[in-house]
Every structure is written in structure tokens, then in C-alpha cells.
Amino acid sequence: MTIHLEPGSTVMFTGDSITDCQHLEIEQPLGWGYPLRVAGEWGFRHPERPVTWLNTGIAGNKVMDLETRWQRDVLDARPDVVSVLVGINDVGWHTYAPDGYVIPVDDYTAGYDRLLTPLAEAGTQLVLIEPFLLPLSDDQRKQREDLDPKIQAVRELARKFGAHLLAADGLFAQLAATTGPEYWAADGVHPTPAGHAALADAWLRLVD
Numbered sequence: 218m219t220i221h222l223e224p225g226s227t228v229m230f231t232g233d234s235i236t237d238c239q240h241l242e243i244e245q246p247l248g249w250g251y252p253l254r255v256a257g258e259w260g261f262r263h264p265e266r267p268v269t270w271l272n273t274g275i276a277g278n279k280v281m282d283l284e285t286r287w288q289r290d291v292l293d294a295r296p297d298v299v300s301v302l303v304g305i306n307d308v309g310w311h312t313y314a315p316d317g318y319v320i321p322v323d324d325y326t327a328g329y330d331r332l333l334t335p336l337a338e339a340g341t342q343l344v345l346i347e348p349f350l351l352p353l354s355d356d357q358r359k360q361r362e363d364l365d366p367k368i369q370a371v372r373e374l375a376r377k378f379g380a381h382l383l384a385a386d387g388l389f390a391q392l393a394a395t396t397g398p399e400y401w402a403a404d405g406v407h408p409t410p411a412g413h414a415a416l417a418d419a420w421l422r423l424v425d
Contacts, residue, residue, distance in 0.1 A: 220298060220423060220424045222259070222424050224268075228269070229291060231300070231303075232346075235406075236272060250408070254414060271294060273291060279307045291336075298342045301329075304367050305364070325370060337378045343375075344382075348385075350405055350406060351402045351405045354405075388415060388416075401415065
């Protein structure tokens with residue numbers, strides 16, 4: 218089953234820097250990444266079904282950061298579809314932030330569950346994008362130990378809430394197998410233009 222976008226629907230993308238893509242800093246409210254690519258391609262394919270596209274991603278956000286602004290930035294907009302990509306900042310936070318600490322998978326899952334519950338109760342259609350990592354160093358390879366359980370948590374939340382799952386970690390691993398990881402994410406985390414195009418293409422396969 219795919220999500221059917223009716224004319225006049227509102228679709229919101231939210232999460233961290235991968236979604237943000239400087240949408241608050243440049244003269245483009247969707248940023249320059251996959252949300253813009255999705256909106257552009259949809260508009261090209263379906264001029265008879267205009268959709269309002271919103272981006273409330275903020276760089277550096279973790280699940281706990283989304284919780285503090287969820288009502289204002291997401292629920293108050295009453296979107297018909299919400300697409301969430303969050304998790305890579307919940308991994309290894311203690312290694313790069315002076316006040317950072319290890320975020321257990323149970324805390325990540327519980328916080329994510331609290332984000333989704335009011336949306337599900339309102340009948341909002343959900344897209345959950347797995348956090349992903351294409352390790353380029355030993356340190357990043359070690360982060361997989363923390364990331365993999367959180368990816369599994371997103372999969373379980375998708376089942377619980379009947380959300381559409383975009384299996385981004387597997388997608389990028391498959392793509393990187395033939396080209397190398399840097400082609401899709403130069404730092405292993407943030408997609409290149411080709412990586413954003415891959416995300417947008419996968420996202421559009423979830424809607425009609």
C-alpha cells in the first residue's frame with residue numbers, strides 16, 4: 218500500500234541536518250536536499266494534484282530535541298503526512314559534544330514513540346526513514362554498534378504505528394557496494410546530491 222496524496226494535502230518533512238539542508242538560511246523553505254527533490258518531482262508528475270510541502274528539520278537534532286518543539290513545529294501545522302528522519306545524532310553524542318552522553322536505545326525508542334503517538338491518534342499518515350551510516354573510519358564502524366539497535370527500533374515503531382518505512386540504511390549500503398560510500402555520503406553521514414536524489418526516489422515510491 219502506498220500513501221495517496223490528495224490535492225491540497227500538506228506533507229511535512231522533519232528531523233536533523235539531513236532533512237534541514239539549510240532551509241532556514243537560504244531562500245528556499247525546503248532547503249536544497251531530498252525534500253526539495255521530492256516536491257519538485259511530485260509537482261512535475263502531478264500538476265493536477267498540488268501539495269503543500271513543509272520542512273521543519275533542524276541540524277543537530279536528536280529525538281529529545283524534536284520532543285521540545287514537536288507541538289509548535291509539527292502538531293500545530295496539522296499535516297496530513299509526516300516524514301521523520303532522526304537518529305544519527307542520537308548515536309555517539311558523547312564522543313563529540315562536551316555535555317553529550319550515551320543515549321540508550323530504550324530512551325531513543327520511548328521518545329520516538331511519544332512523537333508518533335499524537336500523530337497516529339490524529340490519523341496522520343507516517344513515513345519513517347531509517348537513520349543510516351556509511352562508515353569511512355574505524356570510529357564510524359564502532360558507531361554501528363549503537364546505530365544498528367536504533368535502526369531496528371525504527372522498524373519496530375513503523376510496524377507498531379502502521380507507518381511506511383523507508384529502509385535507507387540498506388538502500389545506501391547496496392548503492393555503496395558498487396561505487397564506494399563517499400559517492401553517496403562524503404562524510405559517511407550527510408548525503409551528496411546523488412545521495413539526496415536516492416532518498417527522494419525511494420520516498421516517492423511510497424506515495425501515489
